[in-house]
Amino acid sequence: MAADALTLARPDDWHLHLRDGEALSRTVRDAARVFGRAIVMPNLVPPVTTAADALAYRKRVLEARPSGSSFEPLMTLYLTERTAPDEIRRARDTGHVKAVKLYPAGATTNSDAGVRDLGRVDDALDAMADAGMPLLVHGEVTDHDVDIFDREEAFIEGRLRPLLARHPTLRVVFEHVTTRAAVAFVRSQPARVAATITAHHLLLNRNDMLVGGVRPHRYCLPVLKREEDRRALLEAATSGDARFFLGSDSAPHARDRKECASGCAGVYTGHAALELYAEAFDQAGALDRLEGFASHFGADFYGLPRAQARVTLRRAERPVPTELPFAGEALVPFRAGETVAWRVESA
Ligand code: DOR
Ligand code: ZN
Numbered sequence: 001m002a003a004d005a006l007t008l009a010r011p012d013d014w015h016l017h018l019r020d021g022e023a024l025s026r027t028v029r030d031a032a033r034v035f036g037r038a039i040v041m042p043n044l045v046p047p048v049t050t051a052a053d054a055l056a057y058r059k060r061v062l063e064a065r066p067s068g069s070s071f072e073p074l075m076t077l078y079l080t081e082r083t084a085p086d087e088i089r090r091a092r093d094t095g096h097v098k099a100v101k102l103y104p105a106g107a108t109t110n111s112d113a114g115v116r117d118l119g120r121v122d123d124a125l126d127a128m129a130d131a132g133m134p135l136l137v138h139g140e141v142t143d144h145d146v147d148i149f150d151r152e153e154a155f156i157e158g159r160l161r162p163l164l165a166r167h168p169t170l171r172v173v174f175e176h177v178t179t180r181a182a183v184a185f186v187r188s189q190p191a192r193v194a195a196t197i198t199a200h201h202l203l204l205n206r207n208d209m210l211v212g213g214v215r216p217h218r219y220c221l222p223v224l225k226r227e228e229d230r231r232a233l234l235e236a237a238t239s240g241d242a243r244f245f246l247g248s249d250s251a252p253h254a255r256d257r258k259e260c261a262s263g264c265a266g267v268y269t270g271h272a273a274l275e276l277y278a279e280a281f282d283q284a285g286a287l288d289r290l291e292g293f294a295s296h297f298g299a300d301f302y303g304l305p306r307a308q309a310r311v312t313l314r315r316a317e318r319p320v321p322t323e324l325p326f327a328g329e330a331l332v333p334f335r336a337g338e339t340v341a342w343r344v345e346s347a
Helices: 023-034 051-061 085-094 118-131 150-167 180-188 200-201 228-236 272-284 287-302
Strands: 005-009 015-018 037-040 072-078 096-100 134-138 172-174 193-197 244-246 312-321 324-325 329-331 339-344
Touching: 015 023, 015 244, 023 051, 023 272, 037 051, 037 339, 051 072, 051 085, 051 329, 072 085, 085 096, 085 118, 096 118, 118 150, 118 228, 150 172, 150 180, 172 180, 172 200, 180 193, 180 228, 193 228, 193 287, 200 228, 228 287, 244 287, 272 287, 272 312
Parallel strands: 015 037, 037 072, 072 096, 096 134, 134 172, 172 193, 193 244
Antiparallel strands: 005 312, 312 339, 324 329
């Protein structure tokens, strides 16, 4: 019989969208409830492209923390074809910018300023390799003739392998991997290549989005894949392999932006992220592997200390509201109107 309680070092979220402005009170509170640190995505409008932007954004995030919270936002820069090597060094020197995010232009939400031609960012990538700053990759090609379900796999051979060959010391996180192929690729690489895995990709396959009616709140990018892919992700996450760690990719969009003719990509798991991961690990009979995945391996990869504080998960059904207040609008969270099976006790 699996345990009904689990105490682990306070986890971190290595891939999170906090948004900006009024949205921060929701997203930062939800993250700070459980996570000690989070890698904060830079795809704001306009994007966070300079060290100065990142510091200003960090300040806004810190101001949105609940009183007494020691939640630590770890900032990122948004890579463009104009990112100068000097900007990378300035970002590193702030001490608060921990990584740089690559969005192929057109791949996802607010990626228009992203990279069209990877050949044009080699100088910036060299500066990152020198600075020891990891590149966080949204790994999908955007070619019109590549099927959306094949875009991650096409990125591996077509873009990622050549990029890694051109930059043999650059550290890379293949973000939110969604396919068996991506898991196999990461496993085939040396320790400088790691991957994050979301809770929703561990819990859902594309049938859960498309069978019996389209469910826009389960639409995200990279899009949910086949059951065999979900199983490969679950196997990787629960394997104890330190190259796979927690990155929720919790990405809120107001209800109206999801339930419309051209709905935005993004799933909001921020209200229950750790609990959802616990469900997935429990399904796999691997709760004992959750701490490595959620609390140790990401910190180790980023060269940051493991957390000293601890949190306790207790098996207890918790209802999820049908919607949450979000910057004057409504946000439909993952499992809206249903339950999650765990509760975080001491955070
Ligand atoms: O589903 C997603 N939502 N995937 C991304 O890559 C971006 C994110 C967002 O910012 O909404
Ligand atoms: Zn993301």
